Amino acid sequence: MKWSLKLGKLFGIDVYLHFTFLLLLAFLGFYFWRATHDIDAALRGVVFIVALFGCVVLHELGHALMARRYGIQTRDITLLPIGGIARLEKMPEKPMQEFWVALAGPAVNMVIALLLLVGLAATGGFTPVEDLGATGGSFWQRLFVLNLILVAFNLLPAFPMDGGRVLRALLAMRLGRRRATAIAANVGQAMAILFGVVGFFYNPFLIFIGIFVFLGAQAEAGMVEMQSALAGLRVRDAMMTRFRTLAAQDTLAKAVEELLAGSQQDFPVLENDQPIGVLRRNDLVKALSEGRRDDAVTAGMSRDCETVDEASSLKSAVESMRERQYATMPVVAGGRMVGLLTLENISEMIMVNAAIDHQGASHSLTTKPTPKNYETAS
Secondary structure: OOOEEEEEEEOOEEEEEEHHHHHHHHHHHHHHHHHHOOHHHHHHHHHHHHHHHHHHHHHHHHHHHHHHHOOOOEEEEEEEOOEEEEEEOOOOOOHHHHHHHHHHHHHHHHHHHHHHHHHHHHHOOOOOHHHOOOOOOOHHHHHHHHHHHHHHHHOOOOOOOHHHHHHHHHHHHHHOHHHHHHHHHHHHHHHHHHHHHHHHHOOOHHHHHHHHHHHHHHHHHHHHHHHHHHOOOEHHHOOEOOOEEEEOOOEHHHHHHHHHHOOOOOEEEEEOOEEEEEEOHHHHHHHHHOOOOOOEHHHOOEOOOOOEEOOOEHHHHHHHHHHHOOOEEEEEEOOEEEEEEEHHHHHHHHHHHHHHHHOOOOOOOOOOOOOOOOEEOO
């Protein structure tokens, strides 16, 4: 994630701190000082927030380690003002796996709370609840209470929060993943609206959480709909068969002509009829801004050029593209380039097929003839 500072590794997983979290600490430090006019109290408040977010990191680590048990790796964990995010390579598709991965985070907070409870009971460190505050009362008792709150809050059925994922897993056991996701997303968006209303009257921070939940539920539902629509399809079913390519010896000026002549934004670069790279629009614009108009396209292209066979699973190809953050991928057959796979074209195919299915058509536009020839810019 951009604008993040790497803190280190936990169990081989990179842990990052987003710069907005530092702004949160500065704001809270100022808020505590305004409330108490005591520098020491303000510092104690900031230290407590840091300790609380340490528990959040352990919460996310619980998700990551449980996912690892099912062969799913975690790219990184990032601390944000609204909490932590563990970026898994993918979400478990088996309901019981998702159930346990979702519960692992709150379970960590419950274990922390129980350990703090034992410690407080052994040392007699309890103070009256009314004495607890952001900067006052027993440090460990406040941390105990807030870990319990984290457990309860995360288990609310606000998809894609943990409770929402538990709900989807339970529903998916009987209704299937697609239908379960739609229901969980609707429940999550309803909860997000409730967060917004409550936040408007009591705590503005809930408004930000509500926005995150609403958009997250929408995005997750869209992703599952796409995965469902791609099931059983091959790359050839969604690839572009009319596209332009560039030769390795072409100049960036030639690429500009092709960019302006049509709607294609990324251009495969060929040498001896083999793709050796992709010249993406952003890279082209960057090269032009550096005065490299007459350079060969190979100077501006990305050599990170994975190809995909036309007979490969379309669902797997899309997952690979998203993982590598590709918008375009050359398609080959028999060692020869025969098509271009783009996320935009895939979305259009899904919309067309959804419209046909809605009208009860007896056939689907998911097959295209493999072209005998393709256009080049030469």
